[in-house]
Amino acid sequence: MITASRSIPDQAPAHKPAKAEKPSGATVLAFPEPKGRRRRKKVLAAAGTVVALVVGLLAAAIYSPALALQTISVTGTHFVTPAQVQTALEPLRGKPLPQISDDDVRGLLRSLVQVKSVSVEARPPSTLAVAVHERVPVALVKQGEQYQLVDVDGVQLATTDDPATASLPVIDGGAGAIGQDLFRATAAVLGALPADVLAKLSNASAQSVDAVELKLVDGQTIVWGNASEKELKAKVLAALLKAPADPKNPVRVYDVSVPRHPVTR
Template sequence: MVRPTPPHQPRLGRESDSAEHADSRAGEENLFDRPTHDDSGEFFEPEPVRVRVNDESKVSRVDTGQLEETPVPGSRFSSWRQRRRVAKAQSAVTEAEPTDDDPDTVVAFPRSSHRRLRRNRWLALLGALLAAGLFVGLVFFSPLFATRAIDVEGARLTNPQNVEDALQRFEGVPLTRISKDEVREAVGNVPQVKSVDVILKPPHTITVELHERVGVATVQEGQELILVDSQGKQLSTYGQQDRPDVPMIEGGRDVLSTDKFSAISNVLASLPANVLSQLDTAAAPSESAVELTFADGRKAIWGDSSNSELKAQVLAALVNDEDTADGTEYDVSAPLHPTIK
């Protein structure tokens, strides 16, 4: 049986044996401490280790002549791997040791993967913020979408130039910074305009579609005729020779704030255009007695402003029908039972 001698095995035999084999034991003890590298760091395979071979007696001593060589453990690959491991260890130690030329050398440890991942996330966030800032700058502050044209549609009573002047402050402003409510509010100062539809057409155009107020009557103020809508809003002025095809209400501008005007305007607002254009005057001796006079002298007794839509339909039918068109007075105060004179 071949095995190394345990370090705790006691020395046996005579004292002379100890002296006689002292040198051999010293040599045997140093066999396990042999170096595997020379001074230059080069790896070499150590000499085969010699071990004691005991005969079958547990107390007998084995002389040096009974030692046998054992093969070096491992294959070529394990030896190559061991040399590589030793070379890497030496390389790490060499890099970590400061040189004589630079005693303050600091060893740089490899960065953590978590630190690299965090740095990459910050870089990605910074890139996204820069891209968003560039997009906002191009869309909201650059002249790429600046307003250069204002189109006005549906202007009949309104002077289109007045609308363009009201919207002049939007020229040069990017469309992305203009709200439709702002445009409506600006055009709302034009008296002829009742409502506005706004269309923003990229890249440079604002289209404004006007819904104008409807003039239903005129009032005379001096030598001028003032066109007003059903709410008494003054739309425009005309000369005597340019009178529009709507009836005149006596009383001048002061009548616009009275209840009589409210009664008359409700009646006029319900009439179809082909009947309204034939009227010459409209009067209201009282709120319950509205009277209309046609340009050819015919009259219409309306009564109060109730059932105005039904009365307007009946009056239009009587005026435009050939059998009743030659009448001089139409009483529609009771629309289900009209009378003709």
């Protein structure tokens, strides 16, 4: 018996799509950065460098021993001496100039009552220039055998045995005798007068704050009134004193209590 057989070929596996292979040596393209952004980055980097440099220089200047204070120059003194000012500022010596403030100087000079204010200037590498603005004396106050030079606030600036050397009016009794209010009213009037008028006065007094009177060395009386409009009164009085004298009708009283309508008699 013959048995026929047929060979059935193996079925080929289902076709799978081939994977895409990445070409060897492939390159990813990079787009150039916009010019504006690159420029901003450069500017910011440069600015940062400059700021860092400035900060470094400032720090070096503030703490540098090369700028340490060595010399104190003093001008404008009369009642105090430059040596007194320099001694008072001695704690600042050796401190770098950039670290010294005006308040530092004012604080150290507070003990010198004659000093009203100061102007300070640093002059590298090692000098501090101090211009002193002293209080201005406006009157003399008799205390025993001496006379005190006082300013408008009643601050004693100096003493003298001879009032003629000061060319200032004498306030009768001073604050202790006439009271603080009358003393201040009188001193405020004197503080408004120019130096040439002050030099012509012999004394000042006040019965009340509204009745300040001045006496000239020639014996003439100035009726001032109160301290209001003192600048205008000072100008009117200065003009009256410059007017030609009339020998037949000498002036005994200058009344500037109402400065827009002054009276002489």
